Amino acid sequence: MNDQTHGILLHASGKAWDGSLHLMTGNFSQVSWLRQKGASVTVERDLAKQLRLGASILTTSGSFRSRRYGAAHVRFGVNEGSSILGEAAITQVTPLGQEGQLGDVLFVQGSHRLKRGFFALLTLEQARPDFSFPKQTLRAGPGLQYFPIQRLEFRTDFYGTRALDQGVALTTYTWLLQAHIWL
Helix, strand or coil: CCCCCEEEEEEEECCCEEEEEEEEEECCCCCHHHCCEEEEEEEEEEEECCEEEEEEEEEEECCCEEEEEEEEEEEEEECCCEEEEEEEEEEEEEECCCCCEEEEEEEEEEEEEEECCEEEEEEEEEEECCCCCCEEEEEEEEEEEECCCCCEEEEEEEEEEEEEECCEEEEEEEEEEEEEECC
């Protein structure tokens, strides 16, 4: 969603399940009227040794819009260290003083272990912000993910994005570089 937030995340897990509750107070680096406040809930359950099913709900509101998302996802383990993640979501975005727009998001990502700590990724995404309006975004691209040591990740992705709006298509290409450090 190209956004960040400050808040508190509560997480619990058992032998075959995980769950979290995230209470959000908004992005403090933004001016206060732009901040989206809300909550999200995620639950996952193992159905088999390499199969996990989950669902999530997000609701936020602010001075210019409210958002509500509901999603279901599935994770498949493939061989040792490789996986496929699929997610389908229904979205509702309601700009201030307007009627809500129902849309959807579909996301699939494959992760293939090349060697210990090094993975090849392939990501496919589709998003329609409003079912009643012919606008759609398609995104696809490869990536590499590397964990040289515990608590350190390097990632690069190359995406081709095609935005379709009333018969007009705009294609852009993006190269992303990320470094994550866990304390």
